Amino acid sequence: MSSNTGTNEYFIGLEKLEEGKYLTYYSSGASERASYLAEMAEKGYSFLQEFFQTDFEMPLMVLNKEDWEKRSEFPYGAIFSGNNCVHFPANTNNPFLDTVQPIYESSPKHLQQKLIQIVGEKHPSKNGFNIFFDCKIVHELTHVFLKNQNILFGLHWFTEFFCDYANYAFLKRYEADYRDLLDLHEFMPSIMYTGGLSHAKYTRSEDFDRLYTGVGWLNLLWFYGRNMLGVLELYKVHGEGFIADVVNAYIPSNEVLVERLRSVNNTLGPWFKDWLTKNP
Numbered sequence: 001m002s003s004n005t006g007t008n009e010y011f012i013g014l015e016k017l018e019e020g021k022y023l024t025y026y027s028s029g030a031s032e033r034a035s036y037l038a039e040m041a042e043k044g045y046s047f048l049q050e051f052f053q054t055d056f057e058m059p060l061m062v063l064n065k066e067d068w069e070k071r072s073e074f075p076y077g078a079i080f081s082g083n084n085c086v087h088f089p090a091n092t093n094n095p096f097l098d099t100v101q102p103i104y105e106s107s108p109k110h111l112q113q114k115l116i117q118i119v120g121e122k123h124p125s126k127n128g129f130n131i132f133f134d135c136k137i138v139h140e141l142t143h144v145f146l147k148n149q150n151i152l153f154g155l156h157w158f159t160e161f162f163c164d165y166a167n168y169a170f171l172k173r174y175e176a177d178y179r180d181l182l183d184l185h186e187f188m189p190s191i192m193y194t195g196g197l198s199h200a201k202y203t204r205s206e207d208f209d210r211l212y213t214g215v216g217w218l219n220l221l222w223f224y225g226r227n228m229l230g231v232l233e234l235y236k237v238h239g240e241g242f243i244a245d246v247v248n249a250y251i252p253s254n255e256v257l258v259e260r261l262r263s264v265n266n267t268l269g270p271w272f273k274d275w276l277t278k279n280p
C-alpha cells in the first residue's frame with residue numbers, strides 16, 4: 001500500500017541501525033526485528049535498482065504502535081510506504097492480523113488444512129499472514145521507486161499488481177534463500193481469494209481504484225488475493241522481463257509521449273515527433 005505523508009523531522013525519537021546495514025529507523029526495543037527486516041530490504045533494494053535507474057535513500061521504519069500512529073492513519077500493522085520510507089510494525093504479534101482472521105475462517109476447509117501443514121496448528125491465520133506480510137518489503141520499496149521515477153500508472157489496482165509482481169519476482173530470484181517464504185507466498189492468495197469472496201462487496205477494478213482502502217480491509221485482501229493469483233499466472237510466462245517492460249513503457253520521455261499521442265490520433269504523434277526532431 002502507499003500513502004503520502006510528507007512531513008519533516010520524520011525520524012526524531014527513533015533509533016537507527018549501525019552503519020553498514022540498510023538505513024533503518026526503529027522504535028526502542030525493536031533492534032532485532034529491525035535487523036531481520038533490514039536484511040531483506042537491502043537485498044530487495046539492490047534487486048529493484050536493476051530495473052530503476054536511481055539510488056536515493058528509502059529508509060525502512062520498524063515502529064511500535066505509538067511511533068506508528070504519529071506517522072500514519074493506517075491501522076497499526078497494515079504495512080505501507082510513505083514519505084519515501086517503508087513502514088513495518090515492530091511487534092511480531094501484529095494486532096492488524098486479528099482484523100483479517102475472518103478471511104481464513106471463511107476459506108474452504110482443505111485450504112485451512114494446508115495452511116496448518118505449512119505454519120502449524122497454533123494461530124495458523126495470524127502466522128500465515130504474518131510471514132506473508134513480512135516478505136512484502138519489496139512491494140513497498142517498489143512503490144517508493146515508482147514515485148521517485150515519476151511513474152504513475154493512474155490505475156490503483158495495477159500499481160498494486162505491479163508492486164506484488166516485483167515482490168514475487170524478487171522471491172523467485174532468491175528462491176534458494178527464501179524457499180519457505182516462497183511456498184507460503186504462493187499459497188496465501190488462494191486463502192485471500194476464496195476466504196475473502198464472501199466479505200467482498202466490491203469486486204471490480206474500478207471500485208478498487210475509486211475507493212481503495214474504503215472498500216474495507218477484508219474486501220481489500222480479496223483484491224490483493226485476486227491480483228496475486230494474476231501475478232503468479234503472468235510470472236510463469238513473462239518472468240522478470242515484465243518489470244523492465246513496464247518500467248520502460250512508463251518512464252516519461254519524448255518517445256513515450258509520441259507513442260501515446262499516436263495511439264489516439266494518427267497525425268498528432270508524428271507532428272510532435274517532427275517538432276521534437278527540429279527542437280530537441
Ligand SMILES: [Zn+2]
Nearest residue numbers: 001002160163
Ligand atoms: Zn501497495
